[in-house]
Amino acid sequence: MKESMWLVFVLMFGLMAFFFVFFFQRVVTTSEQNYHLLKEATEGAMYDALDYSAYRAGDVIRIDQELFVEMFIRRFAEVASITDNYEISIYDVNEIPPKVSLEVISSEIGAATHTDNQRFKFNVRYRIDAILEQIK
Secondary structure, eight states, X not given: OHHHHHHXXXXXXXXXXXXXXXXXXXXXXXXXXXXXXXXXXHHHHHHHTBOHHHHHHHSOOOBOHHHHHHHHHHHHHHHSOTTSEEEEEEEEEETTTTEEEEEEEEEEEEEEOTTTXXXXXXXXXXXXXXXXXXXX
């Protein structure tokens, strides 16, 4: 009987530890991660969309607009949280000089309030303007 109670204790402790890890991961994964995700996905997509043939031909740094959009969405979707809703708006993609302006709106549902037990929904906007530079 004594050993079976220890087994129950260990199982309950393991379940509680799993719950706390899951809960705190959800709380900690906030706007900072979304900001860095947006920044890194934009930079990586700009480097992936570089047109090397134009650079070799005339020493011009140029990005491909369609390839940038495709790579940005792929990179962002690989890391983004599946529990949040995201709205991606790409405002401006200049091929020469390489410049992009985009905005990501993250819809999150907050905790229930104490008075009426309703959840509130809020949107967080992340906007970035990125320029790819050449250093000679």
